[in-house]
Amino acid sequence: xxxxxxxxxxxxxxxxxxxxxxxxxxxxxxxxxxxxxxxxxxxxxxxxxxxxxxxxxxxxxxxxxxxxxxxxxxxxxxxxxxxxxxxxxxxxxxxxxxxxxxxxxxxxxxxxxxxxxxxxxxxxxxxxxxxxxxxxxxxxxxxxxxxxxxxxxxxxxxxxxxxxxxxxxxxxxxxxxxxxxxxxxxxxxxxxxxxxx
Numbered sequence: 001x002x003x004x005x006x007x008x009x010x011x012x013x014x015x016x017x018x019x020x021x022x023x024x025x026x027x028x029x030x031x032x033x034x035x036x037x038x039x040x041x042x043x044x045x046x047x048x049x050x051x052x053x054x055x056x057x058x059x060x061x062x063x064x065x066x067x068x069x070x071x072x073x074x075x076x077x078x079x080x081x082x083x084x085x086x087x088x089x090x091x092x093x094x095x096x097x098x099x100x101x102x103x104x105x106x107x108x109x110x111x112x113x114x115x116x117x118x119x120x121x122x123x124x125x126x127x128x129x130x131x132x133x134x135x136x137x138x139x140x141x142x143x144x145x146x147x148x149x150x151x152x153x154x155x156x157x158x159x160x161x162x163x164x165x166x167x168x169x170x171x172x173x174x175x176x177x178x179x180x181x182x183x184x185x186x187x188x189x190x191x192x193x194x195x196x197x
Contacts, residue, residue: 002071013027017184023189071126079118101153107143118181137178149171
C-alpha cells in the first residue's frame, strides 16, 4: 500500500517509513500542489478529535485522487503533564511555539512531581474505512533541556524505559524503541498486517 503521511515533519515520515516500510508499504509525504497540507487545527479536548479532523481535511484536499492501493495517514500527539492536569495536551504544538520548553519548565518550577506522558494517535484513511491506533510513553520532565536530537519536547522528556537521558539525547533508533509515535505506528502496522496465527 502507498501511504501518504499528512505532515510537514520529515522526521515523522522517516519514522513511519522505518516501521511500515519493512511490511511492504511505501510511506511518502502527502503533498497538495507540491506542498505539505496546512491544517486548520481544531480546538479540541483530545488528540483523537484533532487526528480525525486532520484526516477529514486531508481527504477533502485529495478528493477523488486516491487510488484503491493508497491511504492517508495522519497523526496527532501531545505532552500531558500530570501536575498540570494534562496540560499542554492537545495544545502542545501551540504551547511549544508560544512559551517554548523554558516556559513549560517554569510552569513546573521546582515541583518534585514531574510525571508526564507523550500520547500519540494515528489514523489511516482509505477507500472503505479507517484504522486507528495509539501509543503512550510514560516519563518525567527534566529540570533543564538536554540534547539536540528529535524535536518538540524531546529535550525535556525523560522516558521511564530509558537510561535517564532525555529523548533529545537519544539517537533516532534509541528513541524509536520507546517513542509514543513509534508505538502508535507499530500498533497500526499490526492492524494492517495482523500476525499469523
